[in-house]
Amino acid sequence: EDQVTQSPEALRLQEGESSSLNCSYTVSGLRGLFWYRQDPGKGPEFLFTLYSAGEEKEKERLKATLTKKESFLHITAPKPEDSATYLCAVQAGGYQKVTFGTGTKLQVIP
Amino acid sequence: DTEVTQTPKHLVMGMTNKKSLKCEQHMGHRAMYWYKQKAKKPPELMFVYSYEKLSINESVPSRFSPECPNSSLLNLHLHALQPEDSALYLCASSQGTLGGEQFFGPGTRLTVL
Numbered sequence: 001e002d003q004v005t006q007s008p009e010a011l012r013l014q015e016g017e018s019s020s021l022n023c024s025y026t027v028s029g030l031r032g033l034f035w036y037r038q039d040p041g042k043g044p045e046f047l048f049t050l051y052s053a054g055e056e057k058e059k060e061r062l063k064a065t066l067t068k069k070e071s072f073l074h075i076t077a078p079k080p081e082d083s084a085t086y087l088c089a090v091q092a093g094g095y096q097k098v099t100f101g102t103g104t105k106l107q108v109i110p
Numbered sequence: 111d112t113e114v115t116q117t118p119k120h121l122v123m124g125m126t127n128k129k130s131l132k133c134e135q136h137m138g139h140r141a142m143y144w145y146k147q148k149a150k151k152p153p154e155l156m157f158v159y160s161y162e163k164l165s166i167n168e169s170v171p172s173r174f175s176p177e178c179p180n181s182s183l184l185n186l187h188l189h190a191l192q193p194e195d196s197a198l199y200l201c202a203s204s205q206g207t208l209g210g211e212q213f214f215g216p217g218t219r220l221t222v223l
Contacts, residue, residue: 032211043214046211049211096141096166101214
């Protein structure tokens with residue numbers, strides 16, 4: 001069974017204080033690993049897809065990386081508007097279902 | 111058009127009511143999904159439609175009835191719900207039928223009294 005574990009559960013940063021969120025996964029035949037951002041009461045917003053170990057994707061202050069067992073979401077010089085819950089999800093090859101982690105709730109304080 | 115829309119935004123219903131949730135996408139995506147999300151939990155898959163046919167039902171109780179009238183529209187019919195069914199209901203779509211990145215709507219906040 002596919003498993004996704006995210007850490008930490010919650011993270012509080014000062015504005016400008018860089019950090020990383022972790023997503024550890026166990027899946028048979030990874031087809032894709034996805035990062036989403038979710039604001040309270042809203043639907044998840046797609047950020048990145050990573051397909052193979054060594055791959056990296058960047059968007060503004062966010063950078064996602066992938067190894068064979070985990071993915072990191074690096075946040076450089078965060079701003080208060082980066083506050084949200086960040087969800088990681090994995091998909092096994094040839095299968096439509098995506099398995100979500102429980103998320104990391106990020107709070108960036110001015 | 112690069113978004114998934116959902117109506118209504120909020121819904122309050124009694125346990126004997128019948129109501130429907132609606133989802134639309136005009137991105138030409140061939141797969142559409144219904145998720146249920148409780149507070150502080152990740153989205154939980156309920157149903158998947160591929161090319162307008164139901165391909166996955168995650169053992170959802172029959173009081174939830176999905177319908178896909180065409181490639182752009184997805185409905186979720188609700189009947190005789192329980193208070194524990196109160197949650198945020200999310201619709202998503204993806205370009206391919208073998209998954210890939212999913213794009214979510216804003217959700218419908220459902221309260222069952």
